[in-house]
Amino acid sequence: MALERDKHTAQHALLTLHEAQLLDLYRRMALIRHFEEKAAEMYTRGKITGFCHLYAGEEAVAVGAIYALYDKDYVVSTYREHGHCLAKGADPRVVMAELFGKSTGISHGHGGSMHLFDQDLRFMGGYAIVGGGLPLAAGLAFAIQYNEGPEVVCCFFGDGALPQGAFHESLNIAALWKLPIVFICENNFYGMGTLVQNAVSQEELYRFAEPYKIPGVRVDGMDVLDVYGATMEAVARAREGDGPSLIEAVTYRFRGHSMSDPGEYRSKREERIWQERDPIKTMRRRLLTEKRATDAKLDEIEKEVEAVVDDAVKFADESPEPSLDELGKGVYVE
């Protein structure tokens, strides 16, 4: 599939970002990848249960988009949200502990893999109802506008969410009220086993922005700088009061839909093609080619994040489970 957007944004980002920033982008992606690989291992070993949807392959989207945000900006995500949560600054320890169902988990073991949340980080939650996060994100953006705040909301969802009524309703309300929100559709071509062309009557998903009179762009979701650049533009627009945008990030999940899906509906060939476009390898290649980093430095980062993830597993493993005394409690604030 041809990407219609040219790469000048990515190129521009490469030129304007400092070396430390470029390495930071690399580090974040590497952290997510290692985290997800470890999560897969822990799932296989029975430490993690329930549904576990990994983000491996899609790191450039969360990292690139969230890098365009300030800390005070909000993120809303789906059940495939480990990456977004880590990119927003969550401590891998409490994320892994949540996957382990421990009381030290970011959602106190109540949420699990699909329901990470941190109010302080303004990571406003992973939601397991496809399309469910969009209205909430519009509401957060409404609150910002109401308070005349400078923040924006970045709302992630999959190609599978596009046919949901909530998509249309939320884009309409956001456009009508010029809410400060960036909708990021992670088009990884599949919703479970369903190809996007069997779910949406239009394959160029960004075109769904048109009737609402808001900008719609397609970016290379395997290129962290392209995602970053496009999100910067959309965020600036939202922050200036010019309303929402829709970004379609074309990407690919390297694993099955969840840990229990062998992904038999995809061809080995297709998987190989996309693996060659691995966002982390791509970034590494580019940093080396453009001489913005050395092999040694990047290896060091990989080691570093590996250690961080190992520590997170240790923390999660040693943490206690929530107490049975809590049973039936915590349902109401009051």
Add this chain to the structure above:
Amino acid sequence: MALERDKHTAQHALLTLHEAQLLDLYRRMALIRHFEEKAAEMYTRGKITGFCHLYAGEEAVAVGAIYALYDKDYVVSTYREHGHCLAKGADPRVVMAELFGKSTGISHGHGGSMHLFDQDLRFMGGYAIVGGGLPLAAGLAFAIQYNEGPEVVCCFFGDGALPQGAFHESLNIAALWKLPIVFICENNFYGMGTLVQNAVSQEELYRFAEPYKIPGVRVDGMDVLDVYGATMEAVARAREGDGPSLIEAVTYRFRGHSMSDPGEYRSKREERIWQERDPIKTMRRRLLTEKRATDAKLDEIEKEVEAVVDDAVKFADESPEPSLDELGKGVYVE
């Protein structure tokens, strides 16, 4: 508001339709108008209760569109459906009896003004949930396609339904599966007291067809021939297996939202402008100008439909109410 579509379709229809057909169109519109005026009177006299949403002013839409259908084609409508039901061939007696809540009513007095239905006429119901009819209509179209039938479905809904999720979901599925359906959005500028530009981020509603890759056109909903012509095209397309279309018919309701709404949110001036575009007067003028009918003939039709409506009221009035013995029955088929 400028109508972007030129009138060649209307002109073409005028030239190709026989005189009997033109008079038939006129008769249908006149029947609906008289019916609605009588319904208003009966409501004021307490013969009709509940919600009663009149179609006066919008007759050209139902009549023009449904004239493009065969008897076997299906119609799905809203709570403002007296016009569609009559245009589809319902006997005014049983429609009026339904409004009176009588057992002879088209829905046995169970439905009332908002819930007319006749399986034999393939008038598949008036629904009172805004947007609720669209998925049903898509399902009917699916059944046609499944049976490889020649029929099409014509689904009417208001501008107010456009922001509903069901609109998006239904257009997507209809487009994806190339269902034989014509979506007709009656844009009368208001959903209750809300102006369309305060509800939809795009005033040119037909543009919502674009992302689904289906045709979208705007027609003059005060011109029965324009509506007829555009619907003929959309129906032909649907019947040939080329899928759905979206028609936006720009129109105006001459009365309040329902009998209990004085319509204070609209200016007298605005109302006057639209009253001058009365679809029945327009048609009369045109038939006379083009010498396709005489004043006497048209007056005769008016008299005729008046008598029909008077008879309907008499029938309704004299009909019995459903028996209390039926209480709690009729909930299940089996």
Add this chain to the structure above:
Amino acid sequence: MAQISYREALNQALREELDRDERVFVMGEEVGYFGGAFKVTDGLLAIYGEKRIRDTPISELTITGAGIGAAMGGLRPVVELMTINFSLLAMDQIVNHAAKIHFMFGGKAKVPIVIRSPQGGGHQLGAQHSQSLEAYFLHCPGLRVAIPATPADAKGLLKTAIRTDDPVIFLEHESLYGVKGEVSDDKDLLVPFGKANVVREGKDLTIVSYSKCLYDSIKAAEELENQGVDAEVVDLRTLNPLDLDTIVKSVRKTGKAIVVYEGWRTGGAGAEIAAQIYEAAFDDLDAPVERVASLDTPMPYNARLERAVLPSAGDIVKAAERMG
């Protein structure tokens, strides 16, 4: 104290809370220029402006969801769903989101939203516009359910709802908006959740009810008085929390209970209330709890049929007679 209508009482509560707390805002279809389909929000737009009195498109799912999001973002939304029938379009946001978020995220998120909506039959609006759906919300931990019968409670409970940090489903009744009663203008007077009101004392029989059925219950109690039966009438005010103590205290005294509700009989809130009465006061009961409710049928349009489907004072009297 002034004699005002249920509608005005709600309007007053909204004004007072809008005045008290900048974070409170009202959102819904026709709440602004139109003043609300039932005129509950009449006049608010002129005072508070479009920022705080927000007309929305017809998008129940997203209006509700946006209210939840706004609540998570620090505001205190009062979302009006024009009638409860349309809440069925928003069930995902209500049940899967509003009710879950606080718990599911380990207690760190809160959703202080009020979803106001009128419900009920009696106006020949037919099957799709006459429902009473409190049972759905009662069967959903994480939600609070308030359902006032009187103007004073309408005001006091709405104020409490707005100040509560949990999501509240606030159910009004379409037939009650014109009902008048004494309402305090004390801006700090709240009616607490979970405190039922014994509106009539009696020793022979307990009639438990809420919302519009309260009036049928009172009327029945008056008729029963003529038959020498002294009925106590309890208005629950909120279904979650449910004030079982007050109910049980009454039933212990009278030995008989009738639960009156407008929802469909089967699976309605009255089934739960009855079950709890049995569980707490089985040995005190002289007869099985009677349930007086709507017949299990979609609502017919015809007025006579509709009247017969709905529970009435006469039905309550008959139930009392059945209990001997």
Add this chain to the structure above:
Amino acid sequence: MAQISYREALNQALREELDRDERVFVMGEEVGYFGGAFKVTDGLLAIYGEKRIRDTPISELTITGAGIGAAMGGLRPVVELMTINFSLLAMDQIVNHAAKIHFMFGGKAKVPIVIRSPQGGGHQLGAQHSQSLEAYFLHCPGLRVAIPATPADAKGLLKTAIRTDDPVIFLEHESLYGVKGEVSDDKDLLVPFGKANVVREGKDLTIVSYSKCLYDSIKAAEELENQGVDAEVVDLRTLNPLDLDTIVKSVRKTGKAIVVYEGWRTGGAGAEIAAQIYEAAFDDLDAPVERVASLDTPMPYNARLERAVLPSAGDIVKAAERMG
């Protein structure tokens, strides 16, 4: 007769009905190429093709509504909602449309749709993916509600559901798909709606249950046997129609009843069943009916907490002990 799983039994029912009646088709997310999220429709696409085994976009409201429309157009749709949690997006089409259409249009329309959906907890899927929502559908006249526990009933009830002219909510349980049992291959064997099954006879206590809780009930009955308590176990099979006769006959005999259900305790189907038991057999009851159900809380992810939230055989035994 063959020993097959609940999943295979459902699959067999679908095949037989697809073979029998050209109008039957299956529609839902992942029902085709993927074979169903729980593999219930596995293999059907290859046999019946895309026309009759239709994968859909993720649009629960419209999938359901389109099913209703297709039913009105003369087909016999079997719509799969991937899990019941997503039915909350389709409540408007289910409650406002499917349940109303036949009555509201004066009896001239019919909606022979089956909406199949798995529900239930126990797999650490958290608050948004572990619900049991039968109570919502029970509280909606116009719908039928089938909820099989065994492979034989899964097959027989699904066949009946498909042949019924009313809309049927057909609730499966995510934990039962692998359960095996004897299933007839008689293509004309239907399990009728409204006939409960006494799966274990006993004289001391009646345990009324359905779906997965039936197995907990049987296990509890076995444990109780060791304590010298002879429990009768009734599987309701359908909640609407409800076979009150069979329940009451049993309760008349035993004088004690426990209702076991996986939905939240408050406002659950068990409240209605209990209320009907009291109403029909008050004088035969030696103790109040016990309800064993899920705690009133969103489901926690943590496995230990989840286990404690769900009703268990142990809870049933304890309830029996409480009754003395």
